[in-house]
Amino acid sequence: MNIPILAHFAAASHILPAYGGLSRWKKINTPMKVFTVFWCVAVVLEIVEFVLGRLGIHNQFVINIFFLIQCECFLYLYYHWTILEPAKNIIKFAQMVFFIAWMIDVSFTPFPDEFRETILTAGNVILIFSSIFILQTLLKLSTISLLHNSIFWIGCGTIVYSTGTLIVWAMSNTMMKMGVEYFAILWHINWGFAIIANVLYARSFWCKEF
Amino acid sequence: MIVLTTSIIAMFAIAYIAIIFTANKKIIEEQQKKIEEIRRSEERYKALFENSLAGMMKFNFSTWIVVDTNQAMLDMFNANTIYDLQKKFTELPREVLRPIEVSLAKTGMIDSHEINFALDIGIVRRFFFSARRDGSEQLAHAVVVLMNSEKKIG
Numbered sequence: 001m002n003i004p005i006l007a008h009f010a011a012a013s014h015i016l017p018a019y020g021g022l023s024r025w026k027k028i029n030t031p032m033k034v035f036t037v038f039w040c041v042a043v044v045l046e047i048v049e050f051v052l053g054r055l056g057i058h059n060q061f062v063i064n065i066f067f068l069i070q071c072e073c074f075l076y077l078y079y080h081w082t083i084l085e086p087a088k089n090i091i092k093f094a095q096m097v098f099f100i101a102w103m104i105d106v107s108f109t110p111f112p113d114e115f116r117e118t119i120l121t122a123g124n125v126i127l128i129f130s131s132i133f134i135l136q137t138l139l140k141l142s143t144i145s146l147l148h149n150s151i152f153w154i155g156c157g158t159i160v161y162s163t164g165t166l167i168v169w170a171m172s173n174t175m176m177k178m179g180v181e182y183f184a185i186l187w188h189i190n191w192g193f194a195i196i197a198n199v200l201y202a203r204s205f206w207c208k209e210f
Numbered sequence: 211m212i213v214l215t216t217s218i219i220a221m222f223a224i225a226y227i228a229i230i231f232t233a234n235k236k237i238i239e240e241q242q243k244k245i246e247e248i249r250r251s252e253e254r255y256k257a258l259f260e261n262s263l264a265g266m267m268k269f270n271f272s273t274w275i276v277v278d279t280n281q282a283m284l285d286m287f288n289a290n291t292i293y294d295l296q297k298k299f300t301e302l303p304r305e306v307l308r309p310i311e312v313s314l315a316k317t318g319m320i321d322s323h324e325i326n327f328a329l330d331i332g333i334v335r336r337f338f339f340s341a342r343r344d345g346s347e348q349l350a351h352a353v354v355v356l357m358n359s360e361k362k363i364g
Contacts, residue, residue, distance in 0.1 A: 135230050160223055
């Protein structure tokens with residue numbers, strides 16, 4: 001099966017936030033540096049995912065690892081950004097719960113040959129709700145335009161990507177059963193949203209406030 | 211079905227972001243309006259303060275350090291600077307300053323307290339000194355009115 005052109009663009013778009021973070025390394029704070037490192041790791045994992053896909057080897061375990069790192073990294077960012085103590089505790093709790101759930105899930109099938117729909121959906125839901133909470137808090141606290149705040153772009157990127165791909169991830173195995181061609185058509189949704197989100201994440205590095 | 215559901219959810223997400231962004235714009239506009247109002251109000255009061263014929267000053271009533279004053283006050287006491295004015299107050303006899311300090315400390319205000327002040331140029335000026343304490347600090351705002359009588363010494 002030929003890999004669609006949009007998939008190439010989606011994979012390449014991971015370079016944008018990594019480049020953004022590295023080029024602004026001296027001007028960004030520690031959580032944003034962690035965010036940059038995450039994107040560098042994401043680029044590597046994306047290459048691995050791509051190569052495995054090309055070779056016809058199941059790459060779901062790479063997706064699983066990537067998703068765990070992504071969730072933990074975003075929650076870490078939100079944890080550091082929020083100043084409210086109860087919110088910090090909730091985010092910390094969500095981080096722990098997701099990590100434990102992921103570990104339990106992966107311990108049964110370390111190299112799955114299909115998508116781990118439940119854990120992927122749960123992670124997306126956690127990210128959606130935490131992003132909504134962060135944007136609401138940002139709206140209350142911000143004294144400057146939201147466009148100047150990096151967390152706004154990160155929150156937007158996460159909401160757009162996670163909501164846009166929620167159903168696609170949740171139904172990925174069902175789609176696979178319908179046929180690879182059909183799956184690839186629907187997977188365009190994921191690639192499209194990934195490109196949009198990566199552009200938004202990259203934009204977050206060119207803000208006044210971090 | 212998947213495409214339709216995804217489109218609906220994604221549209222909700224985009225609408226939510228748009229609402230947040232619009233709300234922020236409104237909040238920022240309101241904040242800027244308030245800042246502008248405060249700035250105008252400050253300018254008005256500054257003009258009133260500086261152009262007033264009555265002497266005005268902000269001072270610490272326990273140390274008599276003058277924080278701010280207007281030109282009329284400096285002219286009344288024949289002083290050139292705030293420090294000069296402060297020096298003139300601290301050189302006044304204790305029995306002149308004491309009632310002001312006590313009244314401000316106890317009641318938070320003093321009304322039309324009479325001060326006779328001998329200037330270096332050989333004249334005595336009579337003032338009505340009124341002041342109100344500023345919050346819980348030792349600061350007070352004073353308004354000093356020069357009375358009509360100016361008599362020469364000797």
